[in-house]
Amino acid sequence: MTSSVRVRYAPSPTGFPHVGNIRTAFFNWLFARHCGGKFIVRVEDTDVARTVQGALEGILEGLRWLGIDWDEGPEVGGDFGPYVQSKRLAIYHGMANDLVQNGNAYYCHCPSERLEAIRAAQTAAKQPPGYDRHCRDLGLGPEPGAVIRYKMPLSGRTAFNDLIRGEVSFDNAVLDDFVLLKSDGYPTYHLANVIDDHLMQISHVMRAEEWLSSTPKHLLLYNSFGYTPPTFAHLPIILGPDRAKLSKRHGAVSILEYRDKGYLPEAMANFLALLGWAYDDKTEIFSIKELIENFTIERVSQTAAIFNADKLDWMNGGYIRRLTSDDFLARALPFMKKGLPEEVARPLDNDYVKKVLPLVHERAKTLADVASMESTWFFFNDNIEYDAALLIDKKMDRRQTLDMLETACARLEVLEAFDAATLEALLRPLADEIGVKAGQLFGAIRTAVTGLTATPPLFQTMEVLGKTTCLDRIGKAIGKLR
């Protein structure tokens, strides 16, 4: 299917790949793939001061991790390049000059001190802020330190139909004579964005809601250039639990942090898709393929959404459980290797690790959980520490527990095989024989052998731990009780 749909994700390399940003990229990508159109990545590095080294790499890495590929952009090129704005400066200069020539823009020589002064005066007088258009009709020319400003119409209304919000309109009178070309020779977002979206033949501009207010500026610019504007769709933003814009103090906000914490890309994609989009009143689990099939802008919500970390955990756990054991093993292994601390067990025995991992498979909410103290340390660390009181069941006393453990230990010692089935066949009847509940016997052994009260199934755990280790640890528990 061919389509004239061309959408773009236009990140500024000023920081890490924020989940809100990546979600915007994802919606654009889903839309492009759904329509059989093109998805373009364009780097908007026009703020020299805020550009940070390596930020772009992180953003692209975040995209790749989620499975988002791009048809044109950095690394892959394309017919409308370069896809980095700092390499397109000549284009912006030419276009800005044209605007000055035909009277739609003008040079402004006002120094920043003056701008600050008028802003201060406006705030003091409770006046609406904005440039006072001092240089608008002075017919000034270029000069070091000068900027080019757009000559905003003083009356009229600019309206457009947003695919998500419907009819939106603004009075031109409230709009500023905004800067098009900065004094350092770089364009502002407004200028570069409009020119590039046109030159790259972008059909739909899907961006965060914070851009809604500047859309009339863009529309006016398209008009001044004689361009046909694209269709706009302003996406709801993502908020933190306190309803404030999602930021670092809410915890992880970089998509790569989620990767490093052991979230699966397919779970993350599914979760992100549901932040501002819904298919129907019940379906929640979508593969990437299903997302592409079903994604439409009409079903994007217009309300800001709070990032619900609990639900992400739930979803991630579900995706982890649905992994085949081989797949789980392959994905969890690196987390096991880098997650366990030096003092616990080095070097790691691969065969042994492979026996441990299946036991935590259905219990893990994230891949990193496989290396947590509460889940697997006892498999690798012989110096397990715990309170002896944990050995004793609520309805039993120290003496009874001691006798029970001693009996069990003696029976275990003479066992030839030490697999789960054999252990269960021995221990379950033993509880009856001693006259305690199975849970009471198993509980004491569990604590003796793991130091914990919540673990994977006891017999499988003991099988992996092995006879020597189990007997040794039960022996120590007996010592604690004496």
Next chain:
RNA sequence: GGCGCAUUCGUCUAGAGGCCUAGGACACAUCCCUCUCAAGGAUGAGAUCAGGGGUUCGAAUCCCCUAUGCGCUACCA
């Protein structure tokens, strides 16, 4: 302050005039399963659809006002 956008269970949402005594999911509670923890199953609590006016035989759904939240109001994007 001005302008703009938004407002359904704590959270994510379904709902496009009668199907809604508002459905699903997360979280929560209780129960079942069970060697613990998970997982799974069942049940429950939880929203007078921000408030107030209209329009209509009938409104969560349409209109107006108010409130609240958020965004923009930079030579940042």
